[in-house]
Amino acid sequence: MAHVRRRDDSETTSTSTSRGALESQPLLSATKESYVPGDSRLVATSSQALQGKNEQQDPRTMSLEEKEAEVNNRMAELEIMKKRVEEDRAALEDRKERLKKRERAFRRNSDEQSRNAENSTREVKKGVNNEFLKAVECPICSDILAAPHVLTCGHSFCFSDIHTMALNAFSLELDGFVNFHCPLCRVPILIPGYNPEVHKVAPPFYCSPCRPLQAVIELATRNMQDLGVEGWGEEGEELQRWKQREKEGQDLAEMIKLHWSNNDARDLFSSLKQSML
Ligand SMILES: [Zn+2]
Ligand SMILES: [Zn+2]
Known part of the structure; x- marks a missing residue:
C-alpha cells in the first residue's frame, strides 16, 4: 500500500524530488541517451529515476528549508536539461547544415559528371565521324566523295x-x-x-x-x-x-x-x- 502511494506522489507532485538527483550519474547518462527532441518520454524517464530517491524522504516529513533546497535542486536540474536541449538543437542544426552542404557538393559533382559524360560522348562522336570521313574520302582528289x-x-x-x-x-x-x-x-x-x-x-x-x-x-x-x-x-x-x-x-x-x-x-x-x- 505504501509503495502505491509513493508512486502517486511522484506523479502528481511535480516539485517533489530528491536533493541528490543532480549528483546522480545514472540519471544524467540515461537522460542524455534516451533524449530525442520532442519526445515526452524524457519527463517520464526523469521522474521515474527521481522516484528512487523519494524512497529516502517523504515530502510531507520535510522541513521548509529542505523543501526550498529541493525546489532549488529541481530548478538547477531543469536549467541543465534546458541547456542540454539547446545543445542538442544546435547539434541538430549543425548536422542539417552539413547535410545541406553535402547535398550541394553532390549536386555540383553530378552536374560535372553529366557535363563530362556529354563531352566524352561528343569526343566519341567526333572520333566516329573522323572514321566516317576517312571512309568517304576520295583516293584521287582527297575530297569527300561526290557522286x-x-x-x-x-x-x-x-x-x-x-x-x-x-x-x-x-x-x-x-x-x-x-x-x-x-x-x-x-x-x-x-x-x-x-x-x-x-x-x-x-x-x-x-x-x-x-x-x-x-x-x-x-x-x-x-x-x-x-x-x-x-x-x-x-x-x-x-x-x-x-x-x-x-x-x-x-x-x-x-x-x-x-x-x-x-x-x-x-x-x-x-x-x-x-x-x-
Ligand atoms: Zn581497284
Ligand atoms: Zn574524287
Missing part, C-alpha cells in the same frame, strides 16, 4: 574523277577507248567501245553508283552538322561546296550514261577530246 561510283575492281571514286580517267583513255587515233588502270589496285578497267557493226545493243556502262557509300557520306555530313563542325551548318561553306560537287557529279553521270545508252558515247568523247586540244 561516288564503283569500278569493276570494287574501288570507288568521285564520278568526275572516273570520267577524267575515261577521257584520258579515249584515243582519237583509234576512235575508241583503251583500258585504264584502277589507281589503287592497278587492275585494268575495260571500257567497252561501241561498234554499231558488231553490237546490237549498247554495251553496259563500265561503273555503277555506290549507294552504300552515298549513305555513309550523308550520315557523315549530318554528324558534322550535329557536332557543330565549322562550315558544316545548314548554310555552311563546306556543306554547300560538297552539295555543289555532288550535284555536278550526278548531272555529269546522268549525261554520260544517257549518251552511253543512246550509242553515241564515242561521238561525245571524241568531241570532248577534240575540244581539249
